[in-house]
Amino acid sequence: MKSDSTSIAIGVITVVLLVAAPFLPNWAMSLANVALCYGTVVLGMMLLMRTGLVSFGHGLYYCLGAYAAGMIDQMLKLPDMALMVAAAAAATAVVSAILGLLLARYRDIFFAMLSLAFSMILYGLLVKSSSLGSTDGFNISAKTIVGIAVADDARRYAGYGITVVMTMLSALLLNRYLRSHRGRLAEAIRDNELRVEYMGSSVRSTVHLHYVISAVLAGIGGAMMAINIGHIDPEMTYWPQSGEFVFIAILSGTGNVFAPLGGALVFETIRSFAYEYSPNTWQMVLGITMLIVMIFLPGGLWSLIQRRKAA
Amino acid sequence: MILDAQGLNRSFGAVTAADNICVAVEQDSVVGLIGSNGAGKTTFINMVTGYLKPNSGSIRFEGRDITALKPRRITQLGICRSFQIPQLFNTMTVAENLMVGVGIIVSAGGGWASSSQRKVEPAKAVTAMLEQFGLEAYRDRQAGLLPEGTRKLLDIAMAMVVRPRILLLDEPTSGVSADEKFVLMDRVMAAVREGNVTVLFVEHDMEVVLRYTHRVLAFYEGRIIADGDPVVVLDDVEVRRFVIGDHAPKQAGGAARHA
Numbered sequence: 001m002k003s004d005s006t007s008i009a010i011g012v013i014t015v016v017l018l019v020a021a022p023f024l025p026n027w028a029m030s031l032a033n034v035a036l037c038y039g040t041v042v043l044g045m046m047l048l049m050r051t052g053l054v055s056f057g058h059g060l061y062y063c064l065g066a067y068a069a070g071m072i073d074q075m076l077k078l079p080d081m082a083l084m085v086a087a088a089a090a091a092t093a094v095v096s097a098i099l100g101l102l103l104a105r106y107r108d109i110f111f112a113m114l115s116l117a118f119s120m121i122l123y124g125l126l127v128k129s130s131s132l133g134s135t136d137g138f139n140i141s142a143k144t145i146v147g148i149a150v151a152d153d154a155r156r157y158a159g160y161g162i163t164v165v166m167t168m169l170s171a172l173l174l175n176r177y178l179r180s181h182r183g184r185l186a187e188a189i190r191d192n193e194l195r196v197e198y199m200g201s202s203v204r205s206t207v208h209l210h211y212v213i214s215a216v217l218a219g220i221g222g223a224m225m226a227i228n229i230g231h232i233d234p235e236m237t238y239w240p241q242s243g244e245f246v247f248i249a250i251l252s253g254t255g256n257v258f259a260p261l262g263g264a265l266v267f268e269t270i271r272s273f274a275y276e277y278s279p280n281t282w283q284m285v286l287g288i289t290m291l292i293v294m295i296f297l298p299g300g301l302w303s304l305i306q307r308r309k310a311a
Numbered sequence: 312m313i314l315d316a317q318g319l320n321r322s323f324g325a326v327t328a329a330d331n332i333c334v335a336v337e338q339d340s341v342v343g344l345i346g347s348n349g350a351g352k353t354t355f356i357n358m359v360t361g362y363l364k365p366n367s368g369s370i371r372f373e374g375r376d377i378t379a380l381k382p383r384r385i386t387q388l389g390i391c392r393s394f395q396i397p398q399l400f401n402t403m404t405v406a407e408n409l410m411v412g413v414g415i416i417v418s419a420g421g422g423w424a425s426s427s428q429r430k431v432e433p434a435k436a437v438t439a440m441l442e443q444f445g446l447e448a449y450r451d452r453q454a455g456l457l458p459e460g461t462r463k464l465l466d467i468a469m470a471m472v473v474r475p476r477i478l479l480l481d482e483p484t485s486g487v488s489a490d491e492k493f494v495l496m497d498r499v500m501a502a503v504r505e506g507n508v509t510v511l512f513v514e515h516d517m518e519v520v521l522r523y524t525h526r527v528l529a530f531y532e533g534r535i536i537a538d539g540d541p542v543v544v545l546d547d548v549e550v551r552r553f554v555i556g557d558h559a560p561k562q563a564g565g566a567a568r569h570a
Contacts, residue, residue: 181414181433188411191400198360198398199473200386201415 006175006256014168021157029160031272033228035265036167038248041221042260043174044214045249050178051210052190056112057119058218058245061092063237064122065219066226067132068092073140081142081162085223092219096212104208119237126234137233140226159228166224170217171257177213178257186210218245247286251293253300263301312371313338313509314359314390314477319368321354321533328354329365330533336477336509341500343520343541344513346530346554352513353395355530356479359511360392361385373476389476395485395513397466401455405446405465408454409437412472436472443502444468445494460487460495467499471506478503480512484519492516496523517545517555529554 017032024032041062048055065088072087073079099118106114127135142159144150150158177183185206188196193203226232235241244267252263270289274282297303312335319332328351336342344352357363359370361382370378377385400408413433441447444464449457454465463483470478483499484492500523503510514520520527520541527544529537531553537544544550 181418184407184411184414187403188400191402192398195398195400195469196411196415197383198386198392199412199415199469200383202383 004175004179006258007172009258010168010172010175014164017164017168018161021160024160027272029156030228031268032265033160033163034225035268036163036261037221037225037228038245038268039221039261039264040167040170040224041218041245042248042252042264043170043257044217045245046252046254046257046260047174047178047186047210047217048214049249049254050186050190051207053107053207053210054112054246054249055115055214055242056239056246057115057117057242058214059237059239059242060115060119060122061096061215061218062222062225062241062245063119063126063232063234064088064095065092065222066232066236067126067222068219069142069223069226070132070138070140070232073142074138079141079143080147081145081158081227084140084142084227085162085166085220088219088223089216092215093212096215097208100208100211100215103211104204116239116242119242120239122237123234126237133233135234137231137235139231141230142227156228159224163224163228166220167261170220171261174213174217175257182206182209247290251290251301253297253302255299255302255306258305259300259302266301312336313373314511315371316355316359317369317371319355319358319365319370321358321363321365327533329358329368332368332533332535334528334535334538336511338509339507340525341503341510341523342512343524343527344511344530345515345517345520345527345544345550350530350554351533352530353481354533356392356481356511356513359385359477359479360390386473386475389474390479391470391473391475391477392479393463393467393470393481393483395481397459397462399454399462399465399469401453403454404451405449405454405457406437406441406451408465408469409440409472412469413437413440416473440468440472443505444471444498460491463487464495464498468502471502471508474506475508477509477511480510480514482513482515484514484516492519493522521545 021029041058045055045058068087068091069084072084103111103114126132132138142155145158145162178186185196185201189203189206196203222236248263248267249260251267252259270286271282274285278285293301299306314334314336316332316334319329321329332355344355346352354363358365361377361380361384365378368378369376372388372390375388377388400411403411410433413431413436417431417433441450446461446465446468449461454462457465463486467480467483480499484495487495496519524541526539527537527541528535529544529547529550531549536553537547537550545555
């Protein structure tokens with residue numbers, strides 16, 4: 001396949017992020033980690049939005065991925081980063097494949113609310129499970145990466161490394177997919193489901209597939225977050241968390257895979273600084289940012305870059 | 312017979328939209344469906360494409376019973392349709408609209424598209440379609456912003472992208488200006504002949520019907536009241552009374568026929 005400018009940019013940025021690792025101060029690395037983890041989740045939200053769907057319950061898979069990673073550590077005593085991410089992807093794929101059977105039949109607010117309901121069911125289950133720490137959750141520590149032991153002081157670099165690599169790999173694959181014939185059906189379905197069916201293609205199977213892809217991305221994001229933070233709790237599937245993903249997705253726009261990644265970075269940066277400088281009104285700062293974006297950039301932050309390209 | 316419908320019945324509550332419809336269509340023919348609103352033309356099209364299931368009766372396509380199949384499956388077998396109100400991907404360009412269709416064929420899961428269909432070079436196939444339908448000038452224009460006549464043409468081109476054996480056109484010239492309608496129909500018919508496609512089309516414009524069809528089916532209250540040569544059918548007493556209206560000039564456009 002021909003490589004496009006986005007793929008090349010992904011490659012370049014991956015190298016830059018990895019090379020920059022030793023020079024990043026602590027705060028910058030944790031900011032980057034959170035932005036990348038959120039960005040991975042929002043990559044999936046972007047695919048759904050291109051298909052015309054908004055999920056208000058993707059915290060479900062974000063949390064599920066994190067708990068799958070946690071189980072690897074707690075129950076199997078195999079604290080390997082790669083294994084945790086793989087477990088998160090597998091668990092979310094299975095659950096979303098099953099729930100997708102139902103959800104792929106719904107659209108609009110029904111899809112949004114049903115996905116919210118499922119995420120709150122997980123919340124309820126986790127809160128009631130005292131063996132999983134109930135509302136407190138539990139700590140996890142990843143000590144190896146693909147079987148190689150990582151020294152304690154190098155662990156945060158390993159976490160950052162796997163986060164960068166997995167996020168960029170996700171972006172690369174999603175970018176490829178969106179340019180494929182199957183991927184292009186996303187916008188076709190958003191525009192006109194009837195026509196897609198009358199061209200001989202099953203809308204429901206594509207919606208189902210995109211739901212599963214977005215869930216797996218959310219799961220990977222959750223697992224990486226668990227590895228980096230070292231702690232997981234049921235708040236990850238509570239509704240404000242899912243709302244945050246929708247917030248970033250709308251802030252970002254769906255024009256390119258860099259939109260969610262950039263949007264997540266902008267979101268985290270604003271939040272960190274707003275929290276630092278006005279601890280009591282940081283939500284208001286985010287709200288005003290959203291208002292400005294919605295009024296002046298209905299296509300999200302990515303439309304700024306599109307405009308520059310067009311000019 | 313490429314299409315054979317026998318004893319189709321369909322009612323909506325007290326309204327009978329199809330009353331023992333029997334139609335057999337020969338390959339490569341062009342059949343016009345006429346009738347006033349509510350006569351059952353679109354119901355017939357909807358039953359053939361699987362959108363509506365008949366209460367009783369059967370539809371066979373190339374000898375195969377398709378009565379119970381879903382629209383998607385029927386499309387895959389080779390029956391495609393256009394819409395009275397164009398059904399396009401409005402945020403995409405004309406070329407992208409066609410590319411979606413080509414993409415579906417090229418990547419058809421389950422292998423319903425023939426291997427020769429799947430081997431096409433997608434970009435070339437789209438360009439060929441644009442040329443065939445005279446849409447090159449609109450290639451990069453957004454579909455949602457096109458004039459209605461162009462939208463109709465694109466809608467029909469979309470139905471043809473998936474290389475049907477039978478093409479069903481629902482009022483191809485409605486919403487198209489009088490001086491554009493023959494241009495549009497000439498393009499469509501040229502494409503149809505090239506692809507050896509059998510055509511059934513619903514039409515209210517008797518000039519268009521006379522000019523392009525080999526055979527006309529006149530619908531009235533869910534029944535077919537006349538079936539045969541266009542000139543004969545349009546001259547039929549019942550057809551003139553129930554479908555065309557008596558005030559219409561006799562033999563209107565009859566001399567203009569050259570299909």
